[in-house]
Amino acid sequence: MLQERLGINDDIVFRSFDAQIIGPIRAFICYNSGLVGQAMIHEHILKPLMEVGNNERRAPDTSINQLSLALSQILNASSVREIRTIEEATNEILSGQTALFLDGFDSALSIETRDVEHRPISEPATEAVVRGPREGFTEMIELNTALIRRKITNPDLVFEKMTLGSKTKTKIRLAYMKGIADPDLVAEVKTRLSRISPNSVLESGYLEQLIEDHPFTIFPTIGNSERPDSVAMKLLEGKVAILCDGTPFVLIVPHFFVESLHVSEDYYMRPYIANFVILLRYIALLLTVYTPALYVSLTSYHQGMIPTILLTTIAATEERVPFPVILEVILIGVAFELIREAGIRMPRPIGSAMTIVGALIIGEAAVQAGLVSAPMVINMAVTGISGILIPALNSVVLFTRIFLLLLAGGLGFYGILIGSLIIVSHICSLQSFGYPYLSPIAPFRSKGWNNTFMRIPIRLKKKWLRQGR
């Protein structure tokens, strides 16, 4: 029967033999050749069972009901479990266990023999740091939980088990700190996860899209990270992490807007430079969102606001360009996004060559050919580079920039004000698992400011928190 379900698969191995338990019994084991350690099966299952004369002494009186008890004394594998249904056996085999069937018994045993090949722990590509641990999560959920556990050696750190995906049966772990995390939050995450029934969960992004508060907003209301240290940090703040097998990206809820502007390294650096960098990121956010829109509104509506000398320079260069300013911005904007996307997807060595060709040669040539003006190229370069500083808000920045740009093209500075107001009131309306997304700026809490606009020295942190309350 098991053969019927699994037999056509080339990676499933059936091996029958005579087990020596008070005389020979017909037995067979079944396992997935790619997921198990062959040596382990040989060492821990076949060898103890097949050696004649070895077992009578250890299992003197084996009745049918005490199969598992008897065998657990014979087998020296690390974990042995009894299974009763074919369905269960199938799942166990597919996830890398070895199933042992004995003639005349109505149950089988699932023996831990997993030894999956996996990528070694390496430095995460998305969140590179200068100072800080260089390990990142891998695709193995067991390894990922171990990485977190190694950071927080505390029984209060809880990993709860879940399985999602009717087809993929993906393993999910819910991690939180008991006593720090709000029980309501944990319950909320659990209900949301149990309410969804996806067919497949191939990456944590599947879950993210199914459980987020606002599916239609451009703002990310669920955070993710590849770094055990930043996940540990968030867990200690009382957040809940959702680990998903098969991806190094761990989800963290609730996620606040300001967190997109922080990296874990801010806490490892000395406070002066850390605060400077945080300030720099806020400036970059404003620059990358507003520069194109301001340029358009100033040059096409409010020339009076530009200092006269600068105005004449800009006017002289814009004169040679055949397009209206707004079209010019859109053209270069699209070109920039093209180069960026191409740079990501290209194989690494070609990528850098691409960037040089794209940025230097095309930019320079376009200016000389009179297709775009030089101030425009500078302005888009500022926009683009500032955007790279805050990778977590990549899509947000892109869409708000376009939105403001269009409004600025139509209504000038007034359009920018209106656009900003719409964006601000939209962010204000967002929530992440019941917490206001813009917290701690609005609703304002002085306590939260430690992590928002500044990073106060760790020595003073405790004092500050006490006062903040």
Next chain:
Amino acid sequence: MERIQTTRLTKTQLLSMITLYEIGSTTLFAMGIGAKQDAWVVVLLAMLVGFLLLWVYTDIARRMPGAGWEEILDSVLGKWLAAPLIFFYACYFFYDACLNFFEFGEIIHLHLLSNTPTLVINSVFAVTVMYMLALGLAVLARTSELLMPIFLVFLLFTLFFAVISRHFEVSQLLPVLSDGMAPVLKEVPTTVTFPFGETAVFLFYWKYAERNQIRSTAFRSVGFAGLLITAMQIVIITVLGPGLAANATLPLMEVVLSINIGEILTNLDVLLVVMIFIGGLFKMSINYFAVVLALSYLFRATNRVVIVIITGIGILWYSMAHLETLPRQRWIAGKELIWQMDHYIYQLIPLLVWILLVLNKKRMAGREAEGAS
């Protein structure tokens, strides 16, 4: 990290809402300029009188915690008297919102987009505000909390630059009280009404705030706003002189345009436009949302979004159809209609309700005493 109830106003939110509402559209006027160089004295005196009114408003909230103005009117005056009164309040704040809205549109038209028709400017603004208010009170409060620091920084920058630029002359303020108190006192009542009496609109909002925070927060923010307005008047007068200050359409704009520091910091009108935008926005939105609160109570409406949209279209229509040019609105129509009603709205009715509440309490206390004996 903590969960925050979205229907409550925190202290900071209340503070920023009141401050923004108070300063709101005062950036457009020279307050109490009838008293010439003593305009700032007018503002200070008016603030003190305003505190009296504010005390009454907050005392009403203290006496009936958790009840909005509409509910208070209902329980104190009875259903038949309260309904038309609530409607009257709704109409009044509707008109006030229309005025703010109209002024705002005119100023943007004058200073930013002279080629764009006012209809376009106003409709865009109306739709934006409708969107914001449709998201609820929490969004209005959080937005104000977020934008108030920007507003304040810009205002302080403007004042600071005006002071250090070369047009600033303290002698313009002299002589202080040259004609005695008479002209000052004559100006005080209008200034009490606008902007200080207007805090009456918060009678609709007290119920969302924490009871024990209302009074301290209200006094603090009104005092703060009053001082800023006073500082604004002083700067306007010292830079422009009383004569020009009285006749300019937008006195503060003239001040800002006169700023020139080393040929680098010039053309700062953008700062003022942002201030007018934020101030006008909240002045109007808070009036607007009060109308929505009153109307949804009156019509027992469960879906507030519908009321928001209807009111918003109403404001757009009324201000486009019935309000005329900016100077006319300010000097003629405004005086005819609005100044006569304020006294009822801001002073008589709240005072009456307050007296009734006090009497009620006494009667209740007396009855309890009787019951006990």
